[in-house]
Amino acid sequence: MIQRVFRGVSWSILAIVFACTLFAEGFTHYPYARQFRELPNAAPSTIHLLGTDDLGRDLFARVVYGTRVSLLLAPAAALLATAIAAVLGGLAGLRGGRLESLILACADLLMSLPLLFVLIALRAFLPLGISPLLSVVATFVTLGLLGWPSSLRVVCAASRNLRQSDHMLLARATGYSNTQLLFRQVIPNLRPIFLAQFWISIPLFILTEATLSMLGLGVMEPLPSWGNLLRGCEDFGAMSANPWRLVPLLLLVITVICFQLILHSSEEPA
Amino acid sequence: MWPSLRPAILLLAVNFAASSHAQAPAELHFCLHGEPKTFNPLLVDDEASENIRYLTGGVLIRVNRQTQALEPGLAESWRVSPDGRQITFQLRKGIYFSDGSRFSSEDVAYTMRLLMDPQTHSATGDAFRSGSGTVVVKTPSPYIAVVTFPAPVAGMERLFDQVAILSAKSPKKEQSVLGPYYVSEYKAGSYVLLRRNPNYWRHDAQGRQLPYIDTVRLDIQRNRDIEMMRFRRGELQLVNRVDAQQFDELKKENPAAARNAGTGLDGEELWFNQAASSTLPDFKKKWFQSTDFRRAVSLAINREDLARVVFAGYATPAFGPVSPSNQFWFNAKLPAPKHDPKAALALIAGAGFQLQNGTLKDSMGNRVEFTLITNSGNAAREKMATMIQQDLSDIGISVKVVTLDFPSLIERITRTFDYDACLLGLVNTDLDPNSQMTVWLSSGENHQWNPNQQTPATAWEAEIDQLMREETSLANEKLRKAKFDRVQEIVAEQQPFIYLVNKNALSAVSAQVIGASPVALNPQTFWNIDTLRLDPTQQIGSKQ
Secondary structure, eight states, X not given: OHHHHHHHHHHHHHHHHHHHHHTHHHHOSSOTTOOOTTSTTOOOOSSSTTOBOTTOOBHHHHHHHHHHHHHHHXXXXXXXXXXXXXXXXXXXXXXXXXXXXXXXXXXXXXXXSOHHHHHHHHHHHSOTTSOHHHHHHHHHHHHHHHSOHHHHHHHHHHHHHHHTSHHHHHHHHTTOOXXXXXXXXXXXXXXXXXXXXXXXXXXXXXXXXXXXXXXXXSSOTXXXXXXXXXGGGSOHHHHHHOGGGGHHHHHHHHHHHHXXXXXXXXXSOO | OHHHHHHHHHHHHHHHHHHHHHHSOOEEEEEESSOOSOXXXXXXXXXXXXXXXXXXXXXSEEEOTTTOOEEESSEEEEEEOTTSSEEEEEEOSSOBOTTSOBOOHHHHHHHHHHXXXXXXXXXXXXXXXXXXXXXXXXXXXXXXXXXXXXXXXXXXXXXXXXXXXXXXXXXXXXXXXXXXXXXXXXXXXXXEEEEEOTTOXXXXXXXXXXXXXXXXXXXXXXXXXXXXXXXXXXXXXXXXXXXXXXXXXXHHHOTTTEEEEEEEEEEEEEEEOOOTTOOOOHHHHHHXXXXXXXXXXXXXXXXXXXXXXXXXXXXXXXXXXXXTTSTTXXXXXXXXXXXXXHHHHHHHHHTTOEEETTEEEOTTOOBOEEEEEEETTOHHHHHHHHHHHHHHHTTTOEEEEEEEOHHHHHHIIIIIOOOSEEEEEEOOOOSSGGGGHHHHSTTOTTOTTSOSOSSOSSHHHHHHHHHHHHHHHOOOHHHHHHHHHHHHHHHXXXXXXXXXXXXXXXXXXXXXXXXXXXXXXXXXXXXXXXXXXXXXXXXXXXXX
């Protein structure tokens, strides 16, 4: 019962946050990039609901647009990573043998590389002239393309168990074709695993983007994202003087918790 | 009973006095921002080692960091020959190294021989290399040293501020020093402990031997935020080069600790890639090579806003390569920087650019847009780039700001030349423009906008080359200044570097330190280390 309530609340919060970001233009009075240079680090007021950042930009507008960027692209990256993990992990687990060893070896190799350094290196190879929007898409696509190995291992283990299960043996014995096996047995049985991996990946990618932006290597200025908004929280002294600047952090924490609660409740037995 | 207690009470009183004395700060604490690469003063080429050299090395001539004038050090007096090739030092008598060995002209000769030996690979020695041939050092007496160079060395006396004299006889070699302190302990990655040189030659007006402070502990701390946090906790007593935002916060908390020495030597600037070997399209090369384009960009940038918003007012708009704090070399006749977008548009219109629906286009119809790269992790520089982005959008120029990790950025600006414009800062440690030869000569590798040219690409670069070469060969400071003034005028006219701001020299000094008088030049807070005192009434660890 409590799980259901948590789940409902989490879905509601996420729905509100998503709605705000999708219809950002209706909520904000100012463009996110406009600098009110006479008002840097202004306190919240009726003109600037969350005050301004250190360049005088409206923080509310930046939070709303930044949430759009992070919250729309992180699930897309998670979907990409989960899809790759599902295809390769499923193939490895169901076929077994050398193919499984090869795919797992590739996953291990990728996991052994420090993701952050790989991202920094790849970021350096991106052409300089691309637009901020394209750069953020490229960042999340890269995250998606590199973020599948841990999900793959989970999917592979589940597929292997499925391959060795009695009902798969029975399905084969009753004459199911490979396509029928895939759609009637494999995908329905692995669906909870895919969903779990998808939900796990979203906050992970949001945090990775935030880390990249904290290093100044994430989303390009002036486009906001949670990551580069969190850079404003680096200076503890400035934070204590302007506590409203913690709003992006608060929003990130709430969103990640909501994702975790939804994931947790979806894993509970019905 | 009472008489028998008296000795005990006396003992307690003595112990109390001793303990209160022990609590008085016996050590000065501050940080090095990196591992010292060497303790050999001749091989110094990093800031941490340079600080150690300053604290331990005895030099013949010292540049007073406050007045920027030359002062006698180990040499009582000196004389430079009219042709600028020879310098004669009259040395002080009765001076001893920290290990007790006597100082004489033999030590000067030994140091100069080592310094100028190509095998030593000394960056300090390179500054003296003015022509082919060997440096001859003669020692007609134990207290006279005559150094003759193969060709005139411009600003020769000032260069000796960097030459710490080594002992020719001491078996300890570079561990035997003539400066106020010697290196007592070094724990890699942790700290360097310096102790008072018992044979230091300087005395105060009352005849007391300097320095006053017995030990100096230099903690190796790269993280500036942690350094400031430790200062606030009272664990450190001096902090150099404080960030403007942190300085502002400190000033609110503790105004006496926040010291602003005014405009510093360090500057921030941007430049356009004009390298012939770059892979930029021809139309972009044409923009960047256009003086009017560069001047228009310069006019469109609001430097006052950069100084006020990014540096909390602790910076000065810049327009030339020399900071106003460099009293001798600054050309005060240069026009003050202006922010005038209308004048920028008028100027750029004359060069064939047109503003159409808020977008600037060149005569071929290409939209004027470029990428501005800077190094990631430098919040101030990223903010400046974002503000420049908005300023230039006012004249229809679209700027994309890209932050790159430092190695990638250096790769692009020095090897591949795959970039449009770059925003970086210059850290100046030397007042003399000779230290910037590789920046100004068109053949120089630090001639960032178009480095390593076989022949000067433009007439004005050829003129700068000629002026710098002439300036280097002159011994007369006034003539040198006239030449370099002209260089500054050309740079202001042509704007190969668009100078943005000169940051203020901000530092933090604890109330425990008496006699600190921070200056713009390095080392800002401890340039007068030998006359600094620690207040015995203040305890280490007490809040600032």
